[in-house]
Amino acid sequence: MRDVAIIGVGCTKFGELWDSSFRDIFVKAGVSALEDAHMHGEKVDAMYIGNMSGGRFIEQEHIGALIADYSGLATLHIPATRVEAACASGGLALRQGVLAVASGYHDIVVVGGAEKMTDVGVDTATDALAAAADREWEGIMGATFPGLYGMIARLHMHKYGTTREHLAAAAVKNHRNGSMNERAQFQNEITIDDVLGSQMVADPLRVLDCSPITDGAAAVILAPAEIATRYTDTPVYVKASAQASGTISLHDRKDITTLDASVWAGRRAFKMAGLAPKDIDLVEVHDCFTIAEICAIEDLDFVPKGEGGKATLEGMTAIGGSIPVNTSGGLKACGHPVGATGVKQAVEITEQLRGTAGKRQVNGAEVGMTHNVGGSGATAVVHIFSRNR
Amino acid sequence: MAVPRFWRRLKNLYNLLGTHCKNCGSYYYPPRNICPACRRGGKVEPYKFKGAGEVLTYTIIHGGPKDNARPTPYVLAIIKLDEGPRLTSQIVANPEDVKIGMRVKSVFRKLGEESKHGIIYYGTKFIPA
Numbered sequence: 001m002r003d004v005a006i007i008g009v010g011c012t013k014f015g016e017l018w019d020s021s022f023r024d025i026f027v028k029a030g031v032s033a034l035e036d037a038h039m040h041g042e043k044v045d046a047m048y049i050g051n052m053s054g055g056r057f058i059e060q061e062h063i064g065a066l067i068a069d070y071s072g073l074a075t076l077h078i079p080a081t082r083v084e085a086a087c088a089s090g091g092l093a094l095r096q097g098v099l100a101v102a103s104g105y106h107d108i109v110v111v112g113g114a115e116k117m118t119d120v121g122v123d124t125a126t127d128a129l130a131a132a133a134d135r136e137w138e139g140i141m142g143a144t145f146p147g148l149y150g151m152i153a154r155l156h157m158h159k160y161g162t163t164r165e166h167l168a169a170a171a172v173k174n175h176r177n178g179s180m181n182e183r184a185q186f187q188n189e190i191t192i193d194d195v196l197g198s199q200m201v202a203d204p205l206r207v208l209d210c211s212p213i214t215d216g217a218a219a220v221i222l223a224p225a226e227i228a229t230r231y232t233d234t235p236v237y238v239k240a241s242a243q244a245s246g247t248i249s250l251h252d253r254k255d256i257t258t259l260d261a262s263v264w265a266g267r268r269a270f271k272m273a274g275l276a277p278k279d280i281d282l283v284e285v286h287d288c289f290t291i292a293e294i295c296a297i298e299d300l301d302f303v304p305k306g307e308g309g310k311a312t313l314e315g316m317t318a319i320g321g322s323i324p325v326n327t328s329g330g331l332k333a334c335g336h337p338v339g340a341t342g343v344k345q346a347v348e349i350t351e352q353l354r355g356t357a358g359k360r361q362v363n364g365a366e367v368g369m370t371h372n373v374g375g376s377g378a379t380a381v382v383h384i385f386s387r388n389r
Numbered sequence: 390m391a392v393p394r395f396w397r398r399l400k401n402l403y404n405l406l407g408t409h410c411k412n413c414g415s416y417y418y419p420p421r422n423i424c425p426a427c428r429r430g431g432k433v434e435p436y437k438f439k440g441a442g443e444v445l446t447y448t449i450i451h452g453g454p455k456d457n458a459r460p461t462p463y464v465l466a467i468i469k470l471d472e473g474p475r476l477t478s479q480i481v482a483n484p485e486d487v488k489i490g491m492r493v494k495s496v497f498r499k500l501g502e503e504s505k506h507g508i509i510y511y512g513t514k515f516i517p518a
C-alpha cells in the first residue's frame with residue numbers, strides 16, 4: 001500500500017445557486033482543484049464522484065460519465081465512477097479515490113462531490129432525502145429526517161440531561177464559523193434565543209437546528225505521496241481512511257443515541273493512523289442537525305458519552321477551544337449539498353493544515369479529521385489528515 | 390409507491406407479523422430472512438407479535454411531506470415491543486400526554502394515501518395502553 005496525499009482542492013460557493021446548473025458547479029470545483037495542483041486534465045487517471053440523488057434532484061443518472069464528459073475527460077476515456085451512500089456519498093468517494101491510489105491502480109485521481117438540490121421544490125427534495133432512511137419501515141410510518149434526529153435528541157436529553165441550550169450552542173458556534181467563510185451558505189451570526197425561538201420542525205428540533213437544502217460542489221486531487229511535492233509545496237497526507245456500517249433503521253440501533261457506525265469508523269481511523277483523539281487539532285463532523293454534532297463528538301471519543309452538549313456550550317469546540325469542530329461552519333452554516341459535503345470537509349481540513357483558512361484559521365493545525373454520515377447513521381466515513389507524512 | 394410494493398407487505402403491516410429465529414431465540418419486526426444475531430438463515434419462522442410495548446423515544450412532527458391522511462402535528466415514536474424488537478410508528482394521542490416509558494398497544498389505522506383519489510395505506514399505529 002502506498003501513502004496518499006491531497007495535492008489540490010477546489011470548492012464552489014455553497015447556497016441556492018439558481019444561476020448555475022449541476023454541470024456548471026462540478027466543472028467549477030474540478031477546474032479550481034486542478035489549477036490548485038498546477039496541472040491540466042490530461043494528467044488525470046480516474047475520477048470518483050459522490051452524488052446522492054441526481055435522479056431525484058435533476059432527473060439525471062449516469063453522473064460519473066456526465067462529469068467525465070463535461071470535464072473534457074471523456075475524450076481521454078478515463079474511468080469515472082459515481083459513488084452513493086446518501087449524505088456520506090462524498091466521504092465514500094474520497095475513500096474510493098484513496099484506495100485506488102494506495103493500491104497502485106491509479107496515480108492522479110480526482111475526487112468530486114456535487115449536488116444540485118434547488119432545481120426541485122422543497123417537498124420533492126425532502127422526499128429524496130427521506131430515501132436515506134428505511135423507506136418501508138420508517139418513511140411509510142411517517143418518519144422524516146428531522147423526526148429521526150428529533151427522537152435521538154429527545155432520548156439524549158432524557159438520558160444525559162442535555163438541554164435545549166446545549167443543542168442551540170452547536171448552531172450558534174457553526175454560524176459564527178460560517179461568518180468567517182466566504183463559501184458558506186449562511187454567513188450571519190445567530191444567538192441561542194434565535195434558535196429557541198425558531199419554528200418547530202420535529203420537537204425538540206427547530207428550524208435553526210437543521211442544516212439547509214444547498215447547491216454546491218467540491219473536489220480534491222489525490223496523488224501518491226512520493227510524487228506529491230512535484231505538484232505542491234504543501235501536500236496534505238491521508239493518514240487514515242475508515243468506513244463502517246450500522247443498521248439502516250434508527251430503531252434497530254443498540255443505543256438510539258449512539259451512531260455505532262461513527263464509533264467503529266472512528267476507532268478504525270485512530271488505529272490506522274496510530275493516533276488518539278488528543279492528537280487531533282480540528283475536526284469537521286456531520287452536523288446535519290445540532291444533536292448530530294453532539295453525538296459525533298461523543299461517538300468519536302472527543303468527550304465522554306452524554307457530555308457533548310455541555311462541552312459545546314462551554315466553548316470546547318469553538319475556534320480557540322481544545323478541539324475546534326466545524327471551522328467551515330459545518331453542514332448547518334456552510335450548507336449541505338448532500339453528495340458534496342464529505343469532499344468539502346476534506347477541502348476545509350486541507351486549507352486549515354496548509355494555514356490558508358484566513359480568519360477562521362486554527363493556529364498551528366497539523367492533524368485534522370473528517371466525519372461524514374449517511375442517513376441516521378447507517379454509514380460513517382472518517383478520514384485523518386496530516387501535514388507530516 | 391406502486392401497489393404491489395405495499396400489497397406484498399400487508400400481512401406484516403396489518404397484523405404485526407414478524408419473524409422468530411429458532412436457532413438463537415431472537416425476535417424481529419420488521420421480518421428478516423437472516424437473523425443478524427446468529428446470522429443463520431434456515432431457522433427463521435413467522436411470528437405474530439402481541440402488539441404491547443413501551444415508548445423508547447418520540448418526536449412531534451410539525452412539518453413534513455404533504456399527505457392528506459397525515460395531518461400535522463403527529464407523534465412519531467420508537468416503540469419497544471414486549472418480545473424485544475423495536476419499531477417506528479405513530480402514537481394516536483394528544484402530544485402532551487406522550488411520555489418516554491409509557492405503555493402502548495397496537496391498533497389498525499390509516500397510514501397514508503397517495504393523493505386525493507389514490508390508494509390508501511393501512512397499517513399499525515399505537516395508542517396509550
Ligand SMILES: [Zn+2]
Nearest residue numbers: 410413424427
Ligand atoms: Zn438467530
